[in-house]
Amino acid sequence: MRIGVLDLASSLISIDSTNPGKLELEIADFLGDVLEDLGFNVERQRYSMRMNLFAYRNQERVRLLFCGHLDTVPPTEGWERSPFSPKVMRGRLFGLGACDMKGAIAAMIAAGVEALAEDKEVGVGFLLTSDEEVGMSGAKLAAPKLRDLFKNLRLCLIGEPTDLRLVTCHKGVLRATLRVKGVASHSSIPERGVNAVHIGINVLKRMMERGIPQLAHPILGRPTLQVTWVRGGVAENIIPDSFEAKIDARLIPQETEDRRKLLMDIAGEWGERVELEFGLALPPYEAPEIPEIAAISRIMGTVGLDSRPFGVPYLTEASVYWEKGIPSVIVGPGDIEQAHRPNESVYITKLALAKKLYRSLVLLLNRG
Structure with a gap:
């Protein structure tokens, strides 16, 4: 048949x-x-x-x-x-x-x-x-x-x-959600608040600088890290008290350093205001x-x-x-x-x- x-x-x-x-x-x-x-x-x-x-x-x-x-x-x-x-x-x-x-x-x-x-x-x-x-x-x-x-x-x-x-x-994948807790205030007196968006941007910048191993695979090329989604702020005259971003890391076989730990260590530099929650992870x-x-x-x-x-x-x-x-x-x-x-x-x-x-x-x- x-x-x-x-x-x-x-x-x-x-x-x-x-x-x-x-x-x-x-x-x-x-x-x-x-x-x-x-x-x-x-x-x-x-x-x-x-x-x-x-x-x-x-x-x-x-x-x-x-x-x-x-x-x-x-x-x-x-x-x-x-x-x-x-x-x-x-x-x-x-x-x-x-x-x-x-x-x-x-x-x-x-x-x-x-x-x-x-x-x-x-x-x-x-x-x-x-x-x-x-x-x-x-x-x-x-x-x-x-x-x-x-x-x-x-x-x-x-x-x-x-x-x-x-x-x-x-390549493998490691996905994470970055969350930042700030303090809201009027945008004319930013010293009374804590700008969650500013903190989030700095965390992401540090991750892009230090969160990608300097390695290359002969076929797959280099590992990557991308910010794929962001959200923060309520109005243009309010210091934002929250920030959230989605992160997508692509891994190559010879990565020996744990990328999860690497990103956690970077997020930890900002203390309790920053939280990193991991999602899909496959090698x-x-x-x-x-x-x-x-x-x-x-x-x-x-x-x-x-x-x-x-x-x-x-x-x-x-x-x-x-x-x-x-x-x-x-x-x-x-x-x-x-x-x-x-x-x-x-x-x-x-x-x-x-x-x-x-x-x-x-x-x-x-x-x-």
């Missing part, structure tokens, strides 16, 4: 799985039913109002596991048509999630079905998660089960948009040198793809799986330039090539 990549991707796009928003229950139930109809064993891992899916055939032979996320970001302004109405034109499939990453999920499932049609004993496995776009709670919940479910698992393949390049490393990822990744590189070369190791600045679920000792590579048909933007799309030729690549990898790594 075969399944059309374009048809399945279009069906997935038509289901609203925005996060925050509609979330993933509907799309997870739909895909669970599709996979069961295709002959896969399906385990639904439901939590809160969300669901992860594990699906497999010949699970003892699954060394390479296909991984993807079911959620999308909410649509932004500027869509020319409904983001949930898939449309094929100019050689592309348009729709929310076409690139990130419903197209990749469709290619993975189609590849698995074709591999089983060629060899019914080949191992094929999928992990489809919820909440990748916000907190990665789905991957965090699923990761501890992987070794028990797939005893011979060697590698996850994550279908995030890489334009079918072999991504073996990416950088760098794949180990294992035979399976070398084999993937060789196969990519045979189908005309760039097989050189590549890195990306954004975060993926590889960080979560690596915390459980499971390595990953990231290879997907989408282009990150198309993700999280109006009129998101993916080339149909890239979907077809992804299916061909994924099928070859399953037949190479999950036999015998």
Whole structure:
């Protein structure tokens, strides 16, 4: 039995799985039913109002596991048509999630079905998660089960948009909220107050000066620190008594100094008026040198793809799986330039090539 990549991707796009928003229950139930109809064993891992899916055939032979996320970001302004109405034109499939990453999920499932049609004993496995776009709670919940479910698992393949390049490393993330408590007064007598905005600006300036390690990774480049959101003040004639800012730090693998402690020490220089609360924190990822990744590189070369190791600045679920000792590579048909933007799309030729690549990898790594 075969399944059309374009048809399945279009069906997935038509289901609203925005996060925050509609979330993933509907799309997870739909895909669970599709996979069961295709002959896969399906385990639904439901939590809160969300669901992860594990699906497999010949699970003892699954060394390479296909991984993807079911959620999308909410649509932004500027869509020319409904983001949930898939449309094929100019050689592309348009729709929310076409690139990130419903197209990749469709290619993975189609590849698995074709591999089983060629060899019914080949191992094929999928992990489809919820909440990748916000907190990665789905991957965090699923990761501890992987070794028990797939005893011979060697590698996850994550279908995030890489334009079918072999991504073996990416930066980590550390997010924090800076809060400053001041004292309000009339702006004509600032000495009677404590300006929380002034303090906040000085703290952030010090963090930008001293909170970024002077290091560089040969592929990922330098670590970063960005202020992404600020709020402070009530009116133009009042000394502000509060200030708040969001901070996004991106980490590289060779950072040995704890960035969390570094930022805490800087904030601590201003005493009790300054508070730093940490949010999402995941380490950088760098794949180990294992035979399976070398084999993937060789196969990519045979189908005309760039097989050189590549890195990306954004975060993926590889960080979560690596915390459980499971390595990953990231290879997907989408282009990150198309993700999280109006009129998101993916080339149909890239979907077809992804299916061909994924099928070859399953037949190479999950036999015998």
